[in-house]
Amino acid sequence: MSTIRYGCFFSYAHGRHPHMIKFKNDLAEALKCYLEPHFDNESELFIDTEQLGGGDDLDRRIATALCESVCMIVIYTPKYEAHGYTRREFAAMQQIENERRLWYPLPSHLIIPVIMTRHPFSLPTQITDPGMYVDFSRYTLASGDLKTNPDFLPDIEKIVQRIAAHYHYLKHSIPPEHDCSRFVLPPIPEEWRATPPPHFPR
Numbered sequence: 001m002s003t004i005r006y007g008c009f010f011s012y013a014h015g016r017h018p019h020m021i022k023f024k025n026d027l028a029e030a031l032k033c034y035l036e037p038h039f040d041n042e043s044e045l046f047i048d049t050e051q052l053g054g055g056d057d058l059d060r061r062i063a064t065a066l067c068e069s070v071c072m073i074v075i076y077t078p079k080y081e082a083h084g085y086t087r088r089e090f091a092a093m094q095q096i097e098n099e100r101r102l103w104y105p106l107p108s109h110l111i112i113p114v115i116m117t118r119h120p121f122s123l124p125t126q127i128t129d130p131g132m133y134v135d136f137s138r139y140t141l142a143s144g145d146l147k148t149n150p151d152f153l154p155d156i157e158k159i160v161q162r163i164a165a166h167y168h169y170l171k172h173s174i175p176p177e178h179d180c181s182r183f184v185l186p187p188i189p190e191e192w193r194a195t196p197p198p199h200f201p202r
Contacts, residue, residue: 004068004070004170005042005043005065007031007045007069007070007071007167008069008071008072008073009046009065009073010024010045010073010075011075011080011086011090011093012074012080013077013079018141019141020077023075023136024075026145027114027136027146028045028047030147030152030156031045031160032044033147034156034160035163035164038163038164046065046068048065063092063183063185064183066089067180070167072089073112073159074086074112074113074114075114076115076117077117078117078119078120081119081192081193090189091186091189096110096183097109103173104172106169110166112134113134114159115127115134115137116136117137124192132158134155136152136155
């Protein structure tokens with residue numbers, strides 16, 4: 001029997017320095033605060049803090065957590081698309097979405113991209129195509145607390161409403177025989193964009 005365990009799977013490329021760490025932690029804290037009233041006993045977020053690269057155990061843990069999550073938040077940075085493991089999480093959630101499309105009328109895509117840092121050329125279509133992304137690229141270390149910053153609250157509210165809608169649909173639509181322990185991660189996808197364009201400024 002399959003159950004929902006997490007409101008949201010956080011997919012992000014790990015950073016070592018304060019800017020990336022603070023952004024991820026601030027966003028997680030804000031979403032936890034505003035998602036909690038919508039859920040029953042589920043955890044608001046799954047955040048993999050170890051990310052040791054590969055390995056069967058880690059792959060299995062990530063696959064199961066993705067399958068047990070209502071939606072996925074992608075914290076987009078150029079570093080995100082550079083890493084095979086994050087592109088793989090993205091592809092896995094696309095697979096899950098295709099399966100759930102058969103269970104209930106999807107009100108929106110399951111992947112919610114949050115732009116932290118823009119790529120110097122353009123955002124990849126993988127990020128712009130799913131229909132709604134929120135642009136937090138104006139966030140800096142001086143932005144203060146995300147959950148009380150009026151500049152960011154409307155976008156956070158939009159994310160929360162989207163996750164909550166999927167949660168209520170999914171809760172009533174999971175087939176009783178569905179088993180997340182059988183879900184496996186897809187192979188690592190190709191890079192999202194070709195090499196830099198020929199007119200790359202020297």
